[in-house]
Amino acid sequence: MTDLSQAIAQLVDSLSTLSPIPHQLSVCFLWPEEVDPIEWLDAQPIYPKFYWQTRDGREEVMALGQVKTFTDPAAAENVLSTNQRIWGGRSFDGRTARNQRCLQSFFFLPQIEVARQDDTWTLTVNLGDDLLKTQAALSKVTMAHPTLSPPECHILSTEHSPSFPDWSAMIDRALTHIEQTDLQKVVLARKTSLSLDRPVSAAQLLKASRDQNRANFHFMLALDEKHCFVGSTPERLFNRHGEDLSTEALAGTIGRGKSAEDDLALAKWLLNDSKNVYENRLVVDDISSRLASHCQTLTIEKTPHLVRLRKVQHLKRAIDAALNKGVSSATLLDTLQPTAAIAGLPREDAVAFIVENEPFARGWYSGSVGYLSAECSEFCVAIRSALMMGDSLQLFAGAGIVPGSVAESEWKELDRKMSTLLSLLTPIPDSTLEKRAG
DSSP, X not given: OOBHHHHHHHHHHHHTTOSSOOSEEEEEEBOOTTSOHHHHHHHOOOSSEEEEEOTTSSEEEEEXXXXXXXXXXXXXXXXXXXXXXXXXXXXXXXXXSSOSSSOSEEEEEOSEEEEEETTEEEEEEEOOSOHHHHHHHHHHOOOOOOOOOOOBOOEEEEEEESOHHHHHHHHHHHHHHHHHSSOOEEEEEEEEEEEESSOOOHHHHHHHHHHHOOSSEEEEEXXXXXXXXXXXXXXXXXXXXTTEEEEEEEEEEEEOOSSHHHHHHHHHHHHHOHHHHHHHHHHHHHHHHHHGGGEEEEEEOSSOXXXXXXXXXXXXXXEEEEEXXXXXXXXXXXXXXXXXXXXXXXXXXXXXXXXXHOSSOOTTTTSEEEEEOSSEEEEEEOOSEEEEETTEEEEEEXXXXXXXXXXXXXXXXXXXXXXXXXXXOBOOOHHHHHHHHO
């Protein structure tokens, strides 16, 4: 079986004899077992770059370079050829008066896509008018893959936005708003900014998270060397294959126990807690009402089931639909994002409250990331995520506020959710420090 270097050489040879020029070329190859795909991607000097691994672990993709970029997914869907996929996502509040600097959406048709489906690896190049540009990109691909060390560092400072007193005041305002207006639920978030004693790369954090946080989507979007958005999220926005759609309501949270007995007791409490069950039902009702005009049939799981992750447990209900003919992935993005699980209900009222009360712009946090194509599309909700810039790191988490919410317990929920990534930053061992000092 061809290895990656041979597959690249094969495609380079093909490019010199193409007539007419196709939209895409692909070749299967054998991935070397000793090479970690995240380490390989980190070594590539080509931007933008995107990493994607599905929640079930069956698909893994590294996308590099850009043939075209899109700020409108609907426009992209109109020009994509068969089997072409664009990668990227939509932010929560980009290109608004509150957050002019962040893009509303960014998608790119990659020059190079390296993908695994189960155990089968494929190298694909998307071709534009300039074949020399494609050849140049392929020539930059390196098989070097320096081993990434764990994300070891010391946290010099931690700053919460909002602080706990401001969080408490914000929760009080939200509960008053819920009592006095049509607002039923609002999801309020916290940004935690860490200053580190040394740079930690997004790839280091992503690799550690992929290895420890199973049953999650893993993603990384790097527009350049300095700014990278990375995350490991349990929540799917939607998966579409033709006219078959799968989505879900993931809302309602409790921590993990210190023992199997504790875990079971917490799980039973969550499954029977009226506040959390109500919060989950609000999300189900919102999704089903939003999809109603776009689908022929809608099937909703009758009662929530439990999803156990490394640090938390969630309530989840699966939702499946048969779409009407002609419903695009861009339409589904508009319809489902932002979900009630990360904004609230009614959506417009909740977003207005968030914009007026949260002390920071969310940007990519609680947006969506993934891919779309004419044949199929999949997006996850960008929670359990971090914005990384060298020796500074911003973590984000949110909590659904409904009648009965208490500021202190919701703050602890934010801590539990942030620990998904925060717990991966391990202190530098004393022996390492002594060697460096020596």
